[in-house]
Amino acid sequence: MYEDSRNRIWIATIDKGIAVYSDEEGALKYYDENDGLTNNQALCILEDSDYNLWISTTNGLSRFNIRQEYIRNYSSKDGLSNNQFCYGAAYKTNSGHMLFGSVSGFNMFNPSEIVFEDKTIPIILTDLKIFNKSVPIEDNKKSVLKNSISETDHLILNYTKNMFTVEFAALNYVNSDKNLYSYMLEGFNSRWSEPGTNRSATYTNLNPGEYILRIKNIVPGFQDSGNELQ
Numbered sequence: 001m002y003e004d005s006r007n008r009i010w011i012a013t014i015d016k017g018i019a020v021y022s023d024e025e026g027a028l029k030y031y032d033e034n035d036g037l038t039n040n041q042a043l044c045i046l047e048d049s050d051y052n053l054w055i056s057t058t059n060g061l062s063r064f065n066i067r068q069e070y071i072r073n074y075s076s077k078d079g080l081s082n083n084q085f086c087y088g089a090a091y092k093t094n095s096g097h098m099l100f101g102s103v104s105g106f107n108m109f110n111p112s113e114i115v116f117e118d119k120t121i122p123i124i125l126t127d128l129k130i131f132n133k134s135v136p137i138e139d140n141k142k143s144v145l146k147n148s149i150s151e152t153d154h155l156i157l158n159y160t161k162n163m164f165t166v167e168f169a170a171l172n173y174v175n176s177d178k179n180l181y182s183y184m185l186e187g188f189n190s191r192w193s194e195p196g197t198n199r200s201a202t203y204t205n206l207n208p209g210e211y212i213l214r215i216k217n218i219v220p221g222f223q224d225s226g227n228e229l230q
Contacts, residue, residue: 036071
């Protein structure tokens, strides 16, 4: 159990994530994997100077922004010595440093010194395919691409080229496997696609007209999106 600076009681549970009790709310409120927690087996809870909670689990470390009710997870890919933390092994020093004990020893860090991802990570187009074949760059009137697709701001396709794929990527090389993308073809789609790791958008048999392809990356740890490409 852990009492935060606002006198709320937080409880680390064996298989239900974390629970919070306050005099105002009365009943317990739970946060688990469905809310973004890295694992339902919570072990220790600490609060940093920005009122965020840090929760160690059997599968990594979670940072819980209580005000936004948003959770950002950390694993060995982020520099932790091990994802398997230990029950009761947590301590906050007078300087604000946090120590969490794992099966590989202690992980020590100062939350105020952690640099979070840049929410303006640029997105670039990496390839254009028509009927699953990459389009070459050719300097002639009939060419679809006269420059690299990353340097092309508009395309003109005739009706025979009615199946095409646009590939893209965010220029974020830190834990790139966590990059999430969502896209929408304005004039065809009415809503954004569900965020996922897929880095391509394919369309077939579009009606004649003008369309705008919008792509955005979703930065893990933030509720809003990262940069958007149009």
